[in-house]
Amino acid sequence: MQNKSSRFTKISNKNLGAIITAVFLTLTLGACAFPGVYKINVQQGNIITQDMLSQLQTGMTRRQIHFVLGTPIARNVFSDKYESYIYSYQPADGELQQQVINVYYQNGVFTHYEGEPLEEHSAY
Numbered sequence: 001m002q003n004k005s006s007r008f009t010k011i012s013n014k015n016l017g018a019i020i021t022a023v024f025l026t027l028t029l030g031a032c033a034f035p036g037v038y039k040i041n042v043q044q045g046n047i048i049t050q051d052m053l054s055q056l057q058t059g060m061t062r063r064q065i066h067f068v069l070g071t072p073i074a075r076n077v078f079s080d081k082y083e084s085y086i087y088s089y090q091p092a093d094g095e096l097q098q099q100v101i102n103v104y105y106q107n108g109v110f111t112h113y114e115g116e117p118l119e120e121h122s123a124y
Helices: 002-032 050-054 062-069
Strands: 042-045 082-090 097-106 109-114
Touching (some): 062 082
Antiparallel strands (some): 042 082, 082 097, 097 109
């Protein structure tokens, strides 16, 4: 009887690491597809609407543009000719949507913008 238990102990010790690893991987990978996981809508960046863009007028100062659109997410460190307003929206079960609106200046004065706003999205 003592011989059987020592053989069982040796087999158990030998495969214990492999068994623990297999159980850990099974539980971890299984949790990724668990249907009860709550996913949220994620939005990041500057929300720019068509109404905001329609307020922009040629000749406005950078400060006036920031008042209308907010502080830009990205600034070109090599040139102050434009600023980028970036917005991304990731619905819980949908595809990532991204908008980039570049605002251009000449001598610190607004000249034009490029880009189109996304359709309105509710983050919640």
